[in-house]
Every structure is written in C-alpha cells, then in structure tokens.
Amino acid sequence: MLNEINSGLIIHEIKAIPISFPIAKNNRVQLGIGNSIKNDAVIIKVTTKNGITGWGEAHHGRCPGAIAHLVNTTIKLLIENKNANDIVDIWQKIYHNQIASHGMGTAACLALSGLDLALWDIRGKAIGLPLYKLLGGNKKEVPSYAGGIALGYQEPDQLVEEAKPLIDSGFKALKLRLGQNLKADASRLETVRDYFGDDITLMSDANTAYTLEDVRNIMPILERLNISWLEEPFPPHDYRSYREAKHIGHVPLAAGENHYTRFEFNRLIEDKVVSHLQPDLSKSGGLTEVMRIANLASSWKIPIHPHTSKTALNMAASIHLLSSIDNGGFFEADVSKNNLFRDYLTKEKPYQINDKGMVTALDKPGIGLEVDETFLTEHPVIEGSSYV
Numbered sequence: 001m002l003n004e005i006n007s008g009l010i011i012h013e014i015k016a017i018p019i020s021f022p023i024a025k026n027n028r029v030q031l032g033i034g035n036s037i038k039n040d041a042v043i044i045k046v047t048t049k050n051g052i053t054g055w056g057e058a059h060h061g062r063c064p065g066a067i068a069h070l071v072n073t074t075i076k077l078l079i080e081n082k083n084a085n086d087i088v089d090i091w092q093k094i095y096h097n098q099i100a101s102h103g104m105g106t107a108a109c110l111a112l113s114g115l116d117l118a119l120w121d122i123r124g125k126a127i128g129l130p131l132y133k134l135l136g137g138n139k140k141e142v143p144s145y146a147g148g149i150a151l152g153y154q155e156p157d158q159l160v161e162e163a164k165p166l167i168d169s170g171f172k173a174l175k176l177r178l179g180q181n182l183k184a185d186a187s188r189l190e191t192v193r194d195y196f197g198d199d200i201t202l203m204s205d206a207n208t209a210y211t212l213e214d215v216r217n218i219m220p221i222l223e224r225l226n227i228s229w230l231e232e233p234f235p236p237h238d239y240r241s242y243r244e245a246k247h248i249g250h251v252p253l254a255a256g257e258n259h260y261t262r263f264e265f266n267r268l269i270e271d272k273v274v275s276h277l278q279p280d281l282s283k284s285g286g287l288t289e290v291m292r293i294a295n296l297a298s299s300w301k302i303p304i305h306p307h308t309s310k311t312a313l314n315m316a317a318s319i320h321l322l323s324s325i326d327n328g329g330f331f332e333a334d335v336s337k338n339n340l341f342r343d344y345l346t347k348e349k350p351y352q353i354n355d356k357g358m359v360t361a362l363d364k365p366g367i368g369l370e371v372d373e374t375f376l377t378e379h380p381v382i383e384g385s386s387y388v
C-alpha cells in the first residue's frame with residue numbers, strides 16, 4: 001500500500017499565486033522598515049498525480065510577483081516529475097542550483113520555503129496525519145504572544161486601549177514595536193508595564209532600525225521594565241553590531257526572521273550573541289530547514305520562536321513545528337487589524353487562543369487547512385513594495 005501511495009505522489013503541477021490587499025489608512029502601521037500600505041503573500045499550490053493538493057506560503061520578499069515567477073519558471077522546471085515525498089532531495093536540488101551558486105539567493109530561499117511547506121502538506125494528506133504527528137510531536141499547549149503592537153507611534157492611552165482586549169482575550173505576553181523616538185518609547189513601555197503589571201511578559205522589536213547608540217540608550221530602560229528580549233536591533237548582516245550589543249546590557253537579543261538556511265543560523269548560534277532564534281517557515285527554508293535549525297539550536301539549549309509570516313498556512317504550520325521540537329518557545333500570534341490572509345484565505349481558522357494564552361495544533365491531515373481558491377482570484381497581486 002505504501003508503494004501505491006508513493007507512486008501516486010509524482011508532482012503533476014506546481015503553481016505560485018501572488019496575492020495582495022491594500023491596508024486601509026487607519027490600520028496602517030509605521031515600522032522601522034517603513035509604512036505598511038498593503039499585505040502581500042505568495043501561495044504555492046502543488047498537485048500530485050493521484051490528486052492530492054498541498055498548500056504553502058512563501059514570504060513576499062517585497063516583490064511577490066517576482067517570487068511567484070521564480071517558482072512558476074526556473075524552480076518548476078528543476079523539480080518537474082519528482083516525487084513529492086522526496087522532500088530532502090528536492091530541497092537539496094533547489095539549494096544547489098538556486099541558492100549555493102549564482103541563483104537569486106534570498107528570493108530562491110523564500111520560494112523554496114513555500115514549496116517545501118506545500119510538499120509537507122502533501123505528505124501529511126497522503127498518509128492521513130497532521131504535521132505535528134508526522135514530525136513525532138504531540139498536541140501540547142503552546143504559549144503564544146500577541147505580536148506587533150505599535151508602541152512607537154501611539155499615545156500611551158491608545159496603546160493600552162489596543163492591548164487591553166488582547167489581554168482580556170487570554171494573552172499573557174505582548175510584543176511591542178519600538179519606534180524611533182527613544183524617549184517616547186521609554187514612557188510608553190513604562191505605561192504598558194504599569195497598567196498590566198509584572199505578570200504579563202513583554203518583548204520589544206526594533207525591526208532592524210537601531211544603531212549601537214540607540215541600544216546603549218534604551219537598554220537600561222528595557223532592563224528596569226523587565227522586557228524579555230530586544231528583537232532585531234540591526235539588519236541581519238550586521239554581525240559586528242550584534243556582537244557589540246551583547247555587552248551593553250542584560251536583556252537578551254532575539255533575531256532570525258531575516259536569516260536564511262541553517263548556515264546563517266549556524267553563525268548566529270556560534271557567535272553566542274542571540275539568545276532567542278526566530279526562523280520563519282515561509283522564509284528560512286521551509287519546514288525541512290527549520291527543523292534542522294531547531295535541532296542545531298537544541299544542542300545549544302536555545303529556544304525557537306518562529307516568526308509569523310502573513311497567512312493562516314504559515315501560522316498553522318508554525319504551531320505544528322512548536323508541537324514537535326524540544327526547544328519550542330512562543331507562537332507569534334498576528335493581532336493586526338483586518339488581516340484577510342489570516343481570516344479568509346482558508347476555510348477554517350489557523351488557531352484559537354485559549355484563556356491561558358495558549359494555542360494547539362490543528363488535527364486535520366497535513367497543515368490542516370484548505371485554501372479558498374475564489375479568495376485567490378479575488379485578491380490579485382498589487383505590484384510594488386508593501387512598505388514605503
């Protein structure tokens with residue numbers, strides 16, 4: 001029977017569909033990386049000879065049309081007629097041809113990530129198991145934090161107003177985006193800590209916009225307010241600044257959402273600077289690679305808190321991952337207002353927060369979600385960067 005299942009898993013069709021929706025003016029968020037004007041994602045659909053459809057999400061890379069084109073042309077030709085179950089070989093083939101040598105590095109890594117998720121979805125569906133079971137995990141409660149609350153650009157009372165319903169809905173942890181006015185950030189952080197008290201876990205995210213001087217100035221405040229981590233103070237390639245920042249204070253550094261493959265994570269780990277790793281299943285190389293990164297980090301006792309991309313597919317897959325590794329940390333819940341990709345791309349929701357701020361993995365085979373294909377045609381790509 002296994003042979004039969006396997007022979008049916010020859011890849012019949014691969015299609016990448018870039019999708020977008022504009023963000024209403026009153027819901028736009030100013031970040032260190034720009035003002036978000038639209039949401040983008042690239043959905044990967046893989047169909048096998050025996051009619052199984054796998055779905056994955058590739059991160060948009062600020063140019064969703066280009067990522068989709070790469071999948072629909074070069075990558076498609078590379079893996080035509082392979083068996084969808086040969087995930088390691090397919091990963092290695094794309095790595096060898098498109099990432100290891102003159103082949104659009106980051107874009108190829110995003111494309112590969114989405115494809116890899118779709119192949120894992122197929123594997124689960126082919127034998128009728130949800131991903132967490134396929135990976136040897138169990139249905140545990142996974143702690144979750146509310147990600148991306150826009151600290152730096154709101155009045156303190158508005159910030160409390162934004163965070164309060166989240167705490168009321170069960171969250172015990174919040175991540176606040178730092179702005180570029182350190183003094184204002186400090187007073188806002190103070191307001192949040194005072195209002196919600198010490199039982200709530202608070203993290204902070206600088207979205208790569210800090211200088212070493214900024215870190216020197218904000219660190220004593222983060223320490224005093226017991227902030228659990230400072231995320232991405234610098235761009236991912238600025239290893240020197242990360243090394244220097246390590247010695248500035250005691251708040252641990254977090255990074256990884258802009259690092260690609262185990263090879264870049266290996267450096268992050270060996271530099272002994274970053275204490276919390278945040279690979280993204282739709283960016284860092286897919287589930288195949290993030291499992292490797294998690295295993296590498298496990299031997300250094302470093303926790304994995306996967307960064308969340310844009311769609312329900314990535315979110316549900318992240319919870320499967322966290323249910324299947326021995327060094328899983330927090331799930332990053334996207335609490336942005338009106339994210340259609342989270343709420344309407346798939347027929348069911350990717351997760352529910354319980355009153356303890358925990359989530360659990362879905363039980364249907366594979367990732368556990370089916371894409372509404374009408375949604376794809378109704379939200380065609382809007383070209384251009386999502387941040388201006």
Ligand SMILES: [Mg+2]
Binds near residue numbers: 231232257
């Ligand atoms: Mg971040």
